[in-house]
Amino acid sequence: GQQLNQSPQSMFIQEGEDVSMNCTSSSIFNTWLWYKQDPGEGPVLLIALYKAGELTSNGRLTAQFGITRKDSFLNISASIPSDVGIYFCAGPPSGNTPLVFGKGTRLSVIA
Amino acid sequence: DTGVSQDPRHKITKRGQNVTFRCDPISEHNRLYWYRQTLGQGPEFLTYFQNEAQLEKSRLLSDRFSAERPKGSFSTLEIQRTEQGDSAMYLCASSGGRTGGYNEQFFGPGTRLTVL
Numbered sequence: 001g002q003q004l005n006q007s008p009q010s011m012f013i014q015e016g017e018d019v020s021m022n023c024t025s026s027s028i029f030n031t032w033l034w035y036k037q038d039p040g041e042g043p044v045l046l047i048a049l050y051k052a053g054e055l056t057s058n059g060r061l062t063a064q065f066g067i068t069r070k071d072s073f074l075n076i077s078a079s080i081p082s083d084v085g086i087y088f089c090a091g092p093p094s095g096n097t098p099l100v101f102g103k104g105t106r107l108s109v110i111a
Numbered sequence: 112d113t114g115v116s117q118d119p120r121h122k123i124t125k126r127g128q129n130v131t132f133r134c135d136p137i138s139e140h141n142r143l144y145w146y147r148q149t150l151g152q153g154p155e156f157l158t159y160f161q162n163e164a165q166l167e168k169s170r171l172l173s174d175r176f177s178a179e180r181p182k183g184s185f186s187t188l189e190i191q192r193t194e195q196g197d198s199a200m201y202l203c204a205s206s207g208g209r210t211g212g213y214n215e216q217f218f219g220p221g222t223r224l225t226v227l
Contacts (some may be wrong), residue, residue: 032215042202042218088153101153
């Protein structure tokens with residue numbers, strides 16, 4: 001089935017640093033979604049992208065829909081301790097179908 | 112609206128017992144999804160409803176699993192004769208209202224199932 005590959009798997013950064021992570025697919029996606037999950041909780045939708053090349057921000061978070069439609073990127077600027085968590089990319093393999101998720105990027109922020 | 116809610120948040124059961132979970136979606140959403148998440152993995156799709164109709168079931172949904180959404184509002188997920196491999200977080204999501212399309216799915220807090 002469809003698989004989304006996220007990298008890196010985990011990262012440790014100093015508070016205040018910027019963070020970049022990405023997500024790739026072997027096939028084209030028409031929608032990319034980025035979620036954040038805290039321990040013991042459900043994923044929270046951060047950003048939704050609908051058009052190739054689109055760049056969308058949500059506070060300190062910026063996500064881009066890759067022009068090949070096979071990848072997406074998430075950047076976090078000036079990280080803070082509450083950014084700790086697992087970041088998932090997701091998308092519908094076709095149309096308005098259930099989502100497939102990557103395995104996540106685990107972010108740790110060192111104060 | 113307070114978002115998607117799930118009950119219970121945690122469930123511990125013995126192998127072979129039946130369990131039932133409930134999900135209340137965002138009230139204006141007509142689509143409701145069930146996902147399962149195991150440690151170190153992203154959520155995996157199980158099944159979804161549009162209103163009361165169950166539109167798709169994944170291969171992960173064995174015949175011991177059944178889901179209903181009888182009035183197109185809340186949904187239940189039942190697992191019969193639980194096995195240790197059923198231990199996971201069961202997540203519910205909803206979508207399809209005035210804000211955002213079907214792809215923007217909003218998740219509940221999940222039900223953590225432990226089968227002993």
